[in-house]
Amino acid sequence: MSQAPLNYAVFDRDDWSVLVEPPADRDVSHVTPSILGEIKAFNDQISMADVAMFYDPLIHYIKLRHAQYLRDREERQRFLGRNTKPSPFVIGIAGSVAVGKSTTARLLQFMLQAEYGEDNVALTTTDGFLLPNDELKAQGLFDRKGFPESYDMPALLEFMNAVKDGEEVVRSPKYSHDISDVLVDEFDTFERPEIFIVEGINTLQAAPNSPVYLSDFFDLSIYVDAETELIEHWYLDRFEALLQQTAETDDPDNFFYAWTQVPRETAIDAAKKVWETVNLPNLVDYILPTRERADLILHKTIGHGIDEVWLRKF
Numbered sequence: 633m634s635q636a637p638l639n640y641a642v643f644d645r646d647d648w649s650v651l652v653e654p655p656a657d658r659d660v661s662h663v664t665p666s667i668l669g670e671i672k673a674f675n676d677q678i679s680m681a682d683v684a685m686f687y688d689p690l691i692h693y694i695k696l697r698h699a700q701y702l703r704d705r706e707e708r709q710r711f712l713g714r715n716t717k718p719s720p721f722v723i724g725i726a727g728s729v730a731v732g733k734s735t736t737a738r739l740l741q742f743m744l745q746a747e748y749g750e751d752n753v754a755l756t757t758t759d760g761f762l763l764p765n766d767e768l769k770a771q772g773l774f775d776r777k778g779f780p781e782s783y784d785m786p787a788l789l790e791f792m793n794a795v796k797d798g799e800e801v802v803r804s805p806k807y808s809h810d811i812s813d814v815l816v817d818e819f820d821t822f823e824r825p826e827i828f829i830v831e832g833i834n835t836l837q838a839a840p841n842s843p844v845y846l847s848d849f850f851d852l853s854i855y856v857d858a859e860t861e862l863i864e865h866w867y868l869d870r871f872e873a874l875l876q877q878t879a880e881t882d883d884p885d886n887f888f889y890a891w892t893q894v895p896r897e898t899a900i901d902a903a904k905k906v907w908e909t910v911n912l913p914n915l916v917d918y919i920l921p922t923r924e925r926a927d928l929i930l931h932k933t934i935g936h937g938i939d940e941v942w943l944r945k946f
């Protein structure tokens with residue numbers, strides 16, 4: 633594992649797991665049997681030990697940061713002598729393709745919903761702001777999907793600005809991994825949640841030709857990290873799982889359908905090539921260099937288990 637930079641404090645399982653919220657201070661447990669049931673139903677591979685030892689203290693930390701955020705806002709309003717619209721506490725989640733960003737984001741959403749209510753914790757992904765495949769092809773960018781230039785960053789920045797500005801209704805475009813493309817005219821709608829989670833490979837990147845970073849809108853940022861060889865392994869595992877799922881549904885419109893019609897080895901070799909020529913260079917050149925921008929780094933190891941948390945001190 634790489635060495636944490638000097639401005640981060642490193643916590644292993646023993647150090648981090650004791651940082652749970654004292655039972656006397658919490659209204660509800662973050663890990664009730666019903667939440668555990670929901671998590672299991674969502675992804676039965678998630679380690680329940682990690683939920684208790686890493687995610688539960690993380691929820692405690694998020695609650696503290698959120699409470700401090702509300703206090704800061706109140707003081708600022710008093711200083712300015714004017715009220716501003718309520719503005720969600722935004723959590724940005726970054727990391728490689730297939731490192732587990734969306735799984736972590738969903739897990740945090742489940743656990744925070746238990747605390748703040750279902751409608752008060754929203755989640756979106758930056759995938760919806762990818763340029764549609766036709767547009768990527770027209771611009772000769774189809775092999776650069778996921779690279780900074782493949783996103784409509786001005787639209788993403790405008791979206792985040794509307795969220796933070798407390799607009800009553802905001803909507804984000806949707807992406808489907810089934811068709812591997814943006815869904816035309818399909819949107820997720822959000823009505824001023826208290827907590828807003830935004831997940832994507834580019835959440836800590838600079839926006840080309842813009843002085844504003846997406847992370848300028850974040851109140852807490854998390855980078856999900858792991859050794860590159862492991863991430864490749866997870867990418868191929870997910871590819872195989874999607875192949876299996878597609879074979880069962882037998883839907884010719886599914887992006888993976890063509891790969892169910894060739895020998896398994898051929899399909900896996902093709903996925904390895906996509907990893908080596910697209911997602912790996914994107915990780916090395918554009919995603920990993922943003923890791924040390926995050927407030928908190930969750931480091932995962934074999935089997936997706938977390939082994940360390942790096943918390944930014946300064």
Ligand SMILES: Nc1ncnc2c1ncn2[C@@H]1O[C@H](COP(=O)(O)OP(=O)(O)O)[C@@H](O)[C@H]1O
Pocket residue numbers: 675677678679727728729730731732733734735736866867869870873935936
């Ligand atoms: N904590 C976890 N425990 C078990 N499997 C996980 C975990 N996180 C992710 N995975 C699996 O790893 C793969 C990649 O995860 P995903 O959340 O889709 O990554 P990303 O959003 O970063 O592309 C998926 O097959 C997912 O089921």
Ligand SMILES: CC(C)(COP(=O)(O)O)[C@@H](O)C(=O)NCCC(=O)O
Pocket residue numbers: 728729730733759777778832833906910911
């Ligand atoms: C849409 C993505 C850029 C985003 O990745 P995610 O973090 O959602 O896994 C990625 O899944 C992708 O399509 N990459 C291009 C190469 C590939 O097909 O994997």
